[in-house]
Amino acid sequence: MTGTTSRTILHADMDAFFVSVELRRHPELVGQPVVVGGTGNRGVVAAASYEARRFGVHSALPSAVARRRCPHAVFLPGDHELYGEVSGQVREIFERFTPLVEPLSLDEAFLDVTGAQHLFGDGRAIAERIRAAVSEELDLGCSVGVAPNKFLAKLASVEAKPTARTDRIDPGEGVTVVDPDAVQAFLDPLPVQRLWGVGPATLDKLTRLGISNVRDLRRIDHAVITTALGANQARHLAALAVGADDRPVEPDREAKSIGHEETYPVDKHTPAELRSELVRLADAVAQRMRGQGVAARTWQLKVRFAGFTTITRSVTTGDFIDRAPDIIELVGPLLDVIDPTPGVRLLGVSGSNLGAPAAQLSFDDLDDTAPDFGATTEALDAIRQRFGESAIGRASAVRGGKVRVVRRGAQQWGPDQDPDRPR
Known part of the structure; x- marks a missing residue:
């Protein structure tokens, strides 16, 4: 090994x-x-x-x-x-x-x-x-x-x-x-589905070859596995069957993308509802990016309909973006051409192609009447850091006098009955 x-x-x-x-x-x-x-x-x-x-x-x-x-x-x-x-x-x-x-x-x-x-x-x-x-x-x-x-x-x-x-x-x-001297004794009795990369389809093929545990996999003719699974998968499983793995522990792995997605307890059917949700999501993603000191050039929209059909759309810009208004300007047109009438059960926004944020001078910066989004963003971050995520938010995110906060990780387990319940 x-x-x-x-x-x-x-x-x-x-x-x-x-x-x-x-x-x-x-x-x-x-x-x-x-x-x-x-x-x-x-x-x-x-x-x-x-x-x-x-x-x-x-x-x-x-x-x-x-x-x-x-x-x-x-x-x-x-x-x-x-x-x-x-x-x-x-x-x-x-x-x-x-x-x-x-x-x-x-x-x-x-x-x-x-x-x-x-x-x-x-x-x-x-x-x-x-x-x-x-x-x-x-x-x-x-x-x-x-x-x-x-x-x-x-x-x-x-x-x-x-x-x-x-x-x-x-x-x-x-x-x-x-x-180290007991690796094979540990591996051989394990069910073959315990190996990385053995999903239902691969397991079905291995089962038809009479392979149920790692010992069976290790002993079978490699050519048979290659024919059944292809050369790359066969090499991968052959290495794992003898416990080979040279990957180092990587303590400083950088995130490849940052995003939020949310599943709704009741489907969204109108463009206005989705636009409101887009504003919330963009605001949350932008805040996370600024907190990590990164920005994104590629932005993706994810939409899942009531029938579980899922579509994604993306756009790439030359600038690194980390502010909600800029995200909405980029992703909004992608959302506008999607028909929500079948019912949207999930909406997501994510940024990838990450790098350091770079503020560039534009003609708007020379106009004293232009809105200063940079100052507004800094103020939002400062207020939230001091008083909590729900202290301030976009007007479209307010329901019943409270700011509906996008909570990181909530997409892992889906919606509760009442998305506005206090926590």
Whole structure:
């Protein structure tokens, strides 16, 4: 296994992260089936407690299906802002042991602890210390896989996690270590669908070839796999079957795009409704970009209709854009030519082709009567930073005397019954 024996990689994965964070402020729900996500009919499950998982409830499951499977579960709306804050606290613990931390999402990360072992002990010792710190300081649980590379570490963390069965919950070991000389013994019994890249279509082809686990895949004639899957996929799976993975931990991965999308509890049918939503989304995306010190040249509009047909339209400009009026000016025409009468259930705006914002002097800058959008934008950011996201917003975003805030991460689990409910 080229490049796998000289490193010690950890994959730390928080246990039912969103639910666990909620249980800290709702301790009376500990031990009950709890589901976090969109509470409306179009919502999806963001996370489920292990008690809920016993009934077949899992992330990405439609909330309506989750309610049928576990009608006595407690459903809680998601709070992405809180989860982001706690995720930052978890990362601070990780970075006590190594600066080489690569977050994959709010609740999981890779850590390269190769150079930290002379200070903190071997991979298992570091994993145990991390778990203890997360538990003692944050009252949360995490499972850690330790291995010579990222692929194996991620597989190992799954083996370390609790398991929900129909009649019980097995607690899990918390830490699973794959030693370099035991890689094949660890891999061979695993179901082949545990390998990256084996989705339903690929699994169907492998099953027809009599391949059910990694051992079967490793032993079959490579030419047979190549014929069935193609050369690139065959090479990919052959490498994973022997645990080969040379990817480094990348702590400074830059975002490739920044965006927001929102699923609505009731379809939007008029251009005026969509224009109002576009203004909200553009404002939110622009604020995030300015917060990260970036701007975008390519802007994409995403529209999903009631029948789940989805279309995307994009436009690229020569300037790097990070202000809502400019985004609306670019994306608005893309939206104007779309007929919303069938019903729009989701709208999204995102910027890519990122770079540093560059304010360019235009003729408008020489006109004393021209609106100073730069000053207005700075004022908006300052007010929101001091008083909160809902302190000020575009007029079209006001409903019932309150500013409807676009909340980051809400698109992960869909709408609640009342999108304007207080949080």
